Amino acid sequence: MSSAPPAPAENSGLPGTAGAVFVAGLRIVWRYVRNQPMRFTLAMIGATGYAAGAVGTAWVLGAVTDQLVIPAFDRGVSTQAAAVGAAAIVGVGLVRAGSILLRRYNGGLTGLRTRVDLRKQVTDTLLAAPMEYHRSRPTGELLAHADADVQASTEVLDPLAFSVGVLVLVAFSLVALFVVDPWIALVALVLFPSLAVLNRAYTNRVATLVARVQVCLAEVAGVAHESFDGALAVKTLGIADAETERMRVAANNLRDARVAVGRVRAVFEPAIDTLPGLGIIVVALVGAVRIGAGTMDPGGLVAAAALFGLLAFPVRIVGFFLQELPRSVVATGRIDRVLAVPPGPQPGVGVTVPDGPVSLRFDHVGFSWPDGSTVLDDVSFSVAPGEVVALVGATGSGKTTLCELVVRLMDPTSGVIEVADIDVTTLDPASLRRTVALVFQESFLFADPLRTNVDLSGELSGEQLAEVAGIAHAQEFVLATPQGWDTPVGERGVSLSGGQRQRLALARALARQPRVLILDDATSAIDPVVEAGVLANLRRSMSATTLVIAHGLATIRLADRVVFLADGRVAADGRHTDLLNVPAYAELVRAYERGTDGEEAP
């Protein structure tokens, strides 16, 4: 899951005190496991069984020492006795292994299933969310909600069952040790807390260093990406040495960060490994004294030593759990904010567009973003059935927003848009989509075969597909791909140029046989010669009511009429030749023309 950027800094969005974080974290954990009662219960049974099995193992080893091993070298034992001893060890081993299986598998499933639920909730919310929500946030952030945030909020569930098991184990062990000998239990009472403290110190110190490694790693990847992406620039500018120096700095920073982590690890790892051993050594001394005093058996000593050995690793698991809690609190907070986003425009009440050619009308349409910036202000004009209107205006004049309002990506903040004299907000969504097709400038292609990208509904015959592709000049390059219409798009398939993408998107719109066609600068990346052909085809074969955002004379020429937008308002409306008397329009068009023609600007 590396495609989404890492979640933002962890210290944001946390409740004030460590205690509050702990409580909030436990509440979140409870909220998640409550939805997986079966898996969680089985995991808990496994965790408890594991603790019992571990203490049982130590106890059996002690008993075997006293009743089998020592007598064996004293006076010999029967084969049956040996078999019973071996069976006891295997038996308690099976209990332990079985409960490990139960705990790990079900504990793991608790997390996996919770992730499935959260991912579906988040993606459903994103699908229903209004376009304004999508526009107001960086893509990376939205991706991270469904990906990195879901992961981070639930990772605490992975060590959960084991942690609970360890707490039970520690409790059982203390009881068992008290049964063996109170003095030995006292050694444990000193040892376990110091292991916990050592662990805590370790995770605390290593956490920031590991975070630093991640930052350095991202830096190295960033330099490599950018530098090879711009390989041509690096070569032609002759800055390869400077680039190598940049990489050297990044690589050395990463090295230093890793060595810093290594330094901390080198101190703590051996210490944590050594502590249980030291415990056993102390136990041996105390045990010998107690055995000498006759208050303890040698078997008790063996059992105690075995228990100390068993506890060494599991105590660390609790550390992982505590480390994950704050991350979970922050990520869950972010997910909850996404889930609270209300769905976008309410679908219409089921009015459908009647058959036949339709008109398009903008009636005092205004639009402002939630932050208050006005994009469109009192826009009124209409497009007669079958008419082609070019929408012309400088960058930022509101052309694209106007197009998007027709298909209800957003709804106007004031005024009404009508298709066939029906307010689009009352139209049945399916009917609206059947009637109106919008082609974006930046067309999104699905990671599907080319055919599916054009024929979204899967209803077209081969001839129909060839026809729309022909109009859009897409047929030729599609057939030149390795598998023709079955060639997948994207990483595992073909990569298409901007112009080819636009041609496919155009074919996709035509495939629906729309009665209103809206082209948002949809041919801008197509080679001028090909574009001319596409536009001529459109003019010839289409009877749709058409609104086209024009950035060049070629598209303006396609239109019966021109609507000139300036600063979100209609500045002029009429035939191209008439509008040339409007100075602002004439200047804009001259600039377009110079792009494709030889005229010099005055």
Add this chain to the structure above:
Amino acid sequence: MSVEAPAPAADMAEAPAPAGAIAVLRRALHTSPGLLRGVRTTVMLALFGAAGRVVVPVLVQQVLDEGILGSEGVQVSFVAWATGISALLVLAVMFASRFTYLRVVTIAEETLADLRVRAFAHIHRFSVADLDETRRGVLTARVTSDVETVARFAQWGAIAWVVNPIVIVVLVIVLVVYSWQMAVVVVVALLPLLPILRFLQKRQLRAYDRVRTRVSQTLTALSEIVMGAGAVRAYGIEKRSKERMATAIDAQFVAERRALFFVTSSFTTSDLAGSVVTAIVVAIGVVFGPGWGLDAGSLVATLFLVTLIVGPVTELNEILDQTQSAVAGWRKVLDVIDTPVEVVEPVDGVPLPPGPITLRTEHLCFAYRTGPLVLDDVNLELPPGAHVAVVGETGSGKSTLVRLLTRLADPTEGRILVAGVDLRRVDPLSRQARIRLVPQDSFLFDTTVGRNVALGRIGADEADVAAAFADLDLGWWVDQLPQGLDTPVGERGDQLSVGERQLVALARAQLADPGLLILDEATSAVDSVTERALASALERVSAGRTTVSVAHRLSTAEGADLVLVFDGGRLVEQGAHAELVTAGGRYAELYGSWLGGTREPPVPPG
């Protein structure tokens, strides 16, 4: 499975046999001799650390046999001495482990940082043909993820390889000292564990490969919902997207559940194996032990040693695959470093003179690797200061000509003479300064406008940058940027429009003051204000310089001193625009379709 096998699976498939691993290690040592620095001390420390692992079991045995069960009863003073010495030993081992770990990590990280930088520098020496879009991702992976597989190995695996075999050997030696018969029993009882763990591990890895495939499919479905939000809504396909997302999430879950199952199985198997071997040792030990000269203490110590052996054996199994990926990753990085460079820079290069440069090509031919000729016997002669337009359809050889003129590749036959000198003999620094390419979509680095322009000439400062903009009459454009020259341009310059990026690229070229300027025109339309700025900047930047423009616009060809028409890799026509139109050849044909598609009757000035 094989149909959708993702890249990592392919990596695994190439994982070399042990002999391959040794060969890679040999190459690695040749490339990075620093790896062996202080290796003897490191191994000695590891040996000591490994030996230390047996201190505790041996102590338990000694305390039981000599201190407690001995003929003279409990000997507290002996136990006190034994535990005291053990405690010191254990602490000494702790320090030894610390230094072992630190030494391995430091050397590994130093080696890797160096390897990374060398691979990076070497890749920049590759010809542009090797740096095309498809190869770029792979090469980026060489200096990132491939080095990372080695780094991950260095963090855990490398230490385990140094320490664990020693630990196992030492433990077996101690077992043999207690009783060789018992040692045989332990080894034989443990042997069946190896194939079982291997099997589970292989299944687990395959399961994880599938998880990776499924995760990328989930991300694809997710990108449809996020990046395609507009398209999904405009086409009313929310239901389809929702179903696809749910399918992808469920499929990922199934794959993850399978992987979870195998992970759990391996872990459980190792744990159970410990119990079974312990039981066998107890049963055989109590029955035959007295006859083999064992005593109670050494049998108990043997039990502890069994638990200690299972750990490293399991760990070695787990890191075996990590090791294979690391070896494969390392080999790929070494392969990059060992790839010969095609365009070799001259040692004592000839510097180019100041002023506009004459350009001449003689029988210029070029083919990519084993491909057909993309340039075929091109002969050119351009006087200094000429403005030349190159036209032709996609694939006619225009872009290849550009590459050869800037020495992004060398001709397969024939030669290029700039200011009378063979381009291959020109000093690289002089070439990079005097011959400048402005590509179609200029690449900007993720920094400020000013710094991007400053890259145009080594050592240029802010005043030089401002002057370059002023020379092109673009001072006003800089002034209207939010932070002037300090305005950040974003990743690949995406905060600027295509046209604005072009302005920055022209300023960059102006700063270099080249004698030969090669312009690859952009095809896409830009807004009117930028368009006007571009036109005047282009005119100013090319003034007094030999200029070769790959023309996508009629106006460029019309305004050029000379038009070169390429078709199928050959220079088919050359001459002034008007001449060629009247001649009625290939150019006239191109001109016709160009005109038919776009030209309007001229707009009356308003």
